[in-house]
Amino acid sequence: MIYPWLEPVWQQIARHWQQQPHAWLLYGHPGIGKREFAEYLAQALLCESPGTNHQPCGECTSCHLYSQHSHPDFLLVTPEETDGEGGERKQPLIKVETIRNVLDFAHLSAHRGGKRVALIYPAENMNLQAANALLKILEEPPQGMVFILVSHQKDRLLPTIKSRCRQVVLTIPAPAQALAYAQQQHGDNAAELLAFHGGAPLFNENDSHTQLRNELIALLVKPRLIALLDYAATFDKHKLALATFLDWLAKWLLDLSLAQQNMQPIYYPVWSKALNEISRQADTLLLFALIDKVNKLAPYGKHTLNVKMQLEDLLIEYLNIWQQKNIKS
CATH class of the missing domain: 3.40.50.300 (P-loop containing nucleotide triphosphate hydrolases)
Incomplete structure (x- = not known):
């Protein structure tokens, strides 16, 4: 077909x-x-x-x-x-x-x-x-x-x-066409899920993935060290690939960088207000350094790296984006 x-x-x-x-x-x-x-x-x-x-x-x-x-x-x-x-x-x-x-x-x-x-x-x-x-x-x-x-x-x-x-x-289909198709498959959550998947309507949304991703976003909005480390352990227990986490985080960081330029988010539009608030607290140079690090890790997303350790490192660097901004101010 x-x-x-x-x-x-x-x-x-x-x-x-x-x-x-x-x-x-x-x-x-x-x-x-x-x-x-x-x-x-x-x-x-x-x-x-x-x-x-x-x-x-x-x-x-x-x-x-x-x-x-x-x-x-x-x-x-x-x-x-x-x-x-x-x-x-x-x-x-x-x-x-x-x-x-x-x-x-x-x-x-x-x-x-x-x-x-x-x-x-x-x-x-x-x-x-x-x-x-x-x-x-x-x-x-x-x-x-x-x-x-x-x-x-x-x-x-x-x-x-x-x-x-x-x-x-x-x-990729036009936005209206993609949304119409996604609504047939996913109902009320179609617009949010379609945005996360970059406008491509043929996605399979795993409920456990959705829950883990939502937990991650909640932590990225209000990062706390112990909670972030606990999340890394939880993610690791699900035996998901590092590539999955990198995808979630990379999209969030891109939307955060767009918010710093007063532009609309692409992947997490329902979090637009939170992204705008966070963008005023995030250190721009450290944010782009973390984006670069995530991009460099992407080719190894399916390799046998220590996933828990990689998540801990990335999440601590994300927390540092906030802390350094507050120290400078």
């Missing part, structure tokens, strides 16, 4: 259907329907009776096989599942062994006599060895083979891989 806000992108692809590349790179914000779009494209490439706008018919043998997840000329490549012990703290990777299977698949003859399609999602989760293995076949692709790479963070892909793909940005 294609979500309504991505229909214009499909129309553009359909207009140039005869000039298809051997490799696509579909990228954009998380939560806008990139995987669904990629799967629709894959089905259209395999369809034996496409519509006038090159959309898959949904009725031919190929479409039936695709809908049953048994099409012999389609291969979906996703990261290996993490074990239960590692939880979300373990970085899911697409490893070189998996990409070698893709290479074997690429050199097979098509069972249905048409194209063969491999969809890699998310492409940035390939480790370096896997990315280099894929690069070799992108340089000399077999006849009739199409690769569809989907990425939330295309800057994490090798430049040489990106240069061998036709890059297509999938856009």
Whole structure:
């Protein structure tokens, strides 16, 4: 399926259907329907009776096989599942062994006599060895083979891989359209949740995550050392990834920096009044230093760092933003 806000992108692809590349790179914000779009494209490439706008018919043998997840000329490549012990703290990777299977698949003859399609999602989760293995076949692709790479963070892909793909940005929906969709799924909390997710309406909100995030924001509004350290321990007990906390904190710090410039918050609009009050008490230089630190930690959000220790360090630095301002004044 294609979500309504991505229909214009499909129309553009359909207009140039005869000039298809051997490799696509579909990228954009998380939560806008990139995987669904990629799967629709894959089905259209395999369809034996496409519509006038090159959309898959949904009725031919190929479409039936695709809908049953048994099409012999389609291969979906996703990261290996993490074990239960590692939880979300373990970085899911697409490893070189998996990409070698893709290479074997690429050199097979098509069972249905048409194209063969491999969809890699998310492409940035390939480790370096896997990315280099894929690069070799992108340089000399077999006849009739199409690769569809989907990425939330295309800057994490090798430049040489990106240069061998036709890059297509999938856009976030207009605010009104996103809100209308989110309201259908999340009711009264839709506007607040949509803002937190950057306007991308396809989000799954975990109740335990929401509670932990709300507890964090309450502490950031009125930070107290012991309470902050207790929170770090509580977060750690939930076995959540450092990346989750970094996302929550980075969005708060950005909104705080906007408040210092008399601008409206992006991610926490319901806390606008509190952010304005806090912005007058926060040391600007220390705030930007903490933002920089959070950004530098972001690439390690799924690594096996001591999460509790990292949270304690970041939260103490946040508290210091307040204390230093008060000392100077």
